[in-house]
Amino acid sequence: MADRLSPRGKVLGITAQVPLARALALVVELGIADRISQAPTTAAELAGELGQHPDALYRLLRMLAAEHIFKEDDEGRFDHTASSRVLTTDAEDSVAPLLSLAWQDIVWATYLEMPHTIATGEPAFDKAHGQAFFDYLSAHPEANALFDAAMALISGPEDAAVAQAFDYGQFTKIVDVGGGQGGLLAAILTHHPDSKGVLFDQPQVLAEPRYLTGPLMDRCELIAGDFFHSLPAGADVYVLKRIIHDWDDAAAIQILRNCAAAMGSNGRVLIAETVMKPGNEPDPSKAQDVGMMLLTRGRERTADEYRQLLDVAGLQLIEIHPAAVTVSLLEAGAKIAP
Numbered sequence: 190m191a192d193r194l195s196p197r198g199k200v201l202g203i204t205a206q207v208p209l210a211r212a213l214a215l216v217v218e219l220g221i222a223d224r225i226s227q228a229p230t231t232a233a234e235l236a237g238e239l240g241q242h243p244d245a246l247y248r249l250l251r252m253l254a255a256e257h258i259f260k261e262d263d264e265g266r267f268d269h270t271a272s273s274r275v276l277t278t279d280a281e282d283s284v285a286p287l288l289s290l291a292w293q294d295i296v297w298a299t300y301l302e303m304p305h306t307i308a309t310g311e312p313a314f315d316k317a318h319g320q321a322f323f324d325y326l327s328a329h330p331e332a333n334a335l336f337d338a339a340m341a342l343i344s345g346p347e348d349a350a351v352a353q354a355f356d357y358g359q360f361t362k363i364v365d366v367g368g369g370q371g372g373l374l375a376a377i378l379t380h381h382p383d384s385k386g387v388l389f390d391q392p393q394v395l396a397e398p399r400y401l402t403g404p405l406m407d408r409c410e411l412i413a414g415d416f417f418h419s420l421p422a423g424a425d426v427y428v429l430k431r432i433i434h435d436w437d438d439a440a441a442i443q444i445l446r447n448c449a450a451a452m453g454s455n456g457r458v459l460i461a462e463t464v465m466k467p468g469n470e471p472d473p474s475k476a477q478d479v480g481m482m483l484l485t486r487g488r489e490r491t492a493d494e495y496r497q498l499l500d501v502a503g504l505q506l507i508e509i510h511p512a513a514v515t516v517s518l519l520e521a522g523a524k525i526a527p
């Protein structure tokens with residue numbers, strides 16, 4: 190479809206997405222999708238209930254309906270389409286947490302500082318918010334909660350796929366490095382009843398590992414620490430999901446070196462990340478890569494870039510296992526002497 194547009198149409202079409210993107214966040218913020226789930230409603234009724242301007246709200250919803258997000262009937266009532274249902278908070282595939290206006294404000298303020306990143310290579314986030322991304326989250330619990338909710342939305346569906354993409358059962362002890370709330374470790378331990386796990390993360394994150402409950406905790410240790418310093422020694426597998434892409438090469442190599450130093454002689458490092466297609470090949474992770482560059486010092490990488498990173502860290506890429514739509518599992522082990 191996009192290929193049939195004129196060059197001018199294609200470029201202007203991208204710019205025209207801005208009001209749509211902002212409108213989606215506002216619709217979630219106002220709870221419009223949840224309200225429409227109760228019954229199809231006119232913009233005037235919605236505006237009355239929500240204290241908004243009727244004509245302005247109508248025009249916002251009309252714009253979205255033109256993209257098949259909500260649909261308007263002959264009486265002016267807006268109802269759901271498949272695409273508007275994901276804006277409800279209780280949909281199984283809800284995107285609502287990612288679109289919360291407060292979170293989007295933090296991200297959009299960062300986008301405004303894109304020229305800073307392109308001129309200096311430094312994260313726009315730091316200029317917009319006066320602090321590095323993870324420092325800001327530590328200092329702002331509300332923002333941290335929004336980030337956690339957005340991460341859970343992306344990360345949650347990946348956990349089961351990553352837990353099944355590799356035979357963890359052949360190994361005894363698995364460390365989830367920067368494992369957050371323990372979703373991936375819980376999925377791995379559930380699939381592999383003989384395995385034991387370590388959830389390794391910063392102390393404030395380990396206070397309440399939401400997913401490691403009940404009997405799973407009998408096979409699991411929580412260890413707080415700094416992955417730039419050292420990791421629990423002697424385990425068989427060190428899993429890093431959505432960790433390496435948060436960091437520049439020097440920092441990523443330090444984390445991987447610490448995995449190599451900590452693991453047993455036949456150990457494995459498993460990196461769960463998007464593997465970016467090289468060159469001109471279309472790939473949504475190229476936009477995600479720019480997002481990482483603006484927010485953190487991170488980057489998405491191609492298979493060759495991961496191979497090189499592992500090599501410098503004293504590791505060797507063994508195999509890339511497809512896992513979820515969003516991530517693959519890069520399996521690495523100690524370098525074998527030639």
Ligand SMILES: C[S@@+](CC[C@H](N)C(=O)[O-])C[C@H]1O[C@@H](n2cnc3c(N)ncnc32)[C@H](O)[C@@H]1O
Binds near residue numbers: 366415
């Ligand atoms: C993007 S989240 C990924 C969480 C989880 N692996 C997932 O896929 O949902 C990054 C995680 O790294 C942790 N982290 C950041 N810096 C760390 C450090 N220096 N040492 C240990 N963990 C750290 C954060 O607390 C957070 O849980």
